[in-house]
Amino acid sequence: MTDPEFGAPAGKRALIVVDVQNDFCEGGSLAVAGGAQAASDISAYLAGKPEYDLVVATRDAHIDPGAHFSDTPDFIDSWPRHCVVGTPGQDFHPGLTFRDFDGVFDKGNYEAAYSGFEGSNAEGRGLDEYLAESGVTDVDVCGIATDYCVRATAQDAAMLGYVTTVLTDLTAAVAPDRLDAAWDALADSGVALGTSSEA
Numbered sequence: 740m741t742d743p744e745f746g747a748p749a750g751k752r753a754l755i756v757v758d759v760q761n762d763f764c765e766g767g768s769l770a771v772a773g774g775a776q777a778a779s780d781i782s783a784y785l786a787g788k789p790e791y792d793l794v795v796a797t798r799d800a801h802i803d804p805g806a807h808f809s810d811t812p813d814f815i816d817s818w819p820r821h822c823v824v825g826t827p828g829q830d831f832h833p834g835l836t837f838r839d840f841d842g843v844f845d846k847g848n849y850e851a852a853y854s855g856f857e858g859s860n861a862e863g864r865g866l867d868e869y870l871a872e873s874g875v876t877d878v879d880v881c882g883i884a885t886d887y888c889v890r891a892t893a894q895d896a897a898m899l900g901y902v903t904t905v906l907t908d909l910t911a912a913v914a915p916d917r918l919d920a921a922w923d924a925l926a927d928s929g930v931a932l933g934t935s936s937e938a
């Protein structure tokens with residue numbers, strides 16, 4: 740389709756739902772306070788049929804990610820074992836009732852992988868390749884954790900040239916006391932901070 744005003748193709752919008760998995764929610768091995776709430780809020784948001792051309796999800800999918808796992812984690816660079824492929828912790832949280840994703844991008848088999856752009860779908864295609872080929876120019880990002888995988892995914896999206904907004908009310912943070920630094924880093928990267936009611 741051609742935009743009548745600018746003569747350029749009209750860009751598509753995608754929602755990226757980051758790592759809404761059991762291990763990142765209450766009861767999981769790396770539980771983030773508010774994770775289950777984020778899962779149900781994202782589901783309610785999607786049930787309202789927001790106008791996205793595509794809705795994709797990312798998942799942590801660890802097999803042997805080396806020093807990303809530790810028995811004495813610092814919760815900055817090392818973490819308790821989480822989202823191990825083949826365990827229930829790696830599954831989407833049941834509060835995420837929306838499952839009609841256009842693609843699910845798994846990341847981190849053998850390394851730490853915070854950004855969804857390190858992931859690939861069942862056909863082995865990377866998230867950037869998939870979005871670009873689909874004509875996506877704008878992305879909204881939500882999910883877990885605000886200060887790690889949501890942040891890294893949104894920063895990569897902006898760096899790759901997508902017009903990027905984090906839906907702040909649809910996220911949950913590992914370290915809520917350090918959230919201001921995460922918001923500042925996102926804003927410095929050119930990421931807009933918005934909410935689901937404005938999207």
Ligand code: VGL
Pocket residue numbers: 758763799818853883884885886887888889
């Ligand atoms: C995440 C810590 C470790 C995340 C993943 O999904 O934000 N956080 N691995």
